[in-house]
Amino acid sequence: MTPLFDSDSSQRSEEQLEEGAMLLRGFAAAEAPVLIDEVARIASAAAFRHMVTPSGYTMSVAMTNCGRLGWVSDRTGYRYTSVDPDTGAPWPAMPAAFIDIAVRAAAEAGFANYDPDACLINRYIAGAKLSLHQDRDEKDAWAPIVSVSLGLPAVFLWGGKRRSDPVRRLHLESGDIVVWGGPARFFYHGVAPLKDGQHPLTGSARINLTFRKVF
Ligand code: SIN
Ligand code: FE2
Helix, strand or coil, rough: EECCCCCCCHHHHHHHEECCCEEEEECCCCHHHHHHHHHHHHHHHHECCCCCCCCCEECCCCCEECCEEEEEEEEEEEEEECCCCCCCEEEECCHHHHHHHHHHHHHHHHCCCCCCCCCEEEEEECCCEEEECCCCCCCCCCCCCEEEECCCCCEEEEECCCCCCEEEEEEECCEEEEEEEEHHHCCCCCECCCCCCCCCCEECCCCEEEECCCC
């Protein structure tokens, strides 16, 4: 772990998790309030909803999207759509502050010229979780996933290339970013059930932004 600024109260540090995967602690700490304001604006147009998986399971995490494309799931499968199926309207545009933090985090992790076309926004309350999975609905198999944690802390599960690989439990705080692409692009990951708590920015929730390059 490399501290970037000794006296910085936001406690920035970097840890390489794998070749192609970096944990950037505190990277978005200063931007977090603005990012949360933008999430509220997006959710007023495209509300958070609990999607259903193809097997009929209602996800505990509530989701919405912004950007040219949004990730959706229903009984027929997982896919990206250009309109919100709940409203028939295009997903809200990706705010400049979102693009800025995603591009800077990707560059910091070694991925220049990142150009995400989708941002999935996840909202966790106590007990909500995301089982170990791979993000593999995107055509671009090299460009990174950029995952920004906001609000309540969470335990991020960081596995390997195979589902059966050992899983690390990484404690993520508001403002932490995990980037994985290139040789780590299809690593398994997930989120352990969220613990109850209160956060000044998000109350009883954790918000996560995951940027993706679909095409
Ligand atoms: C995801 O895997 O898409 C989200 C991960 C997270 O919420 O940290
Ligand atoms: Fe994921």
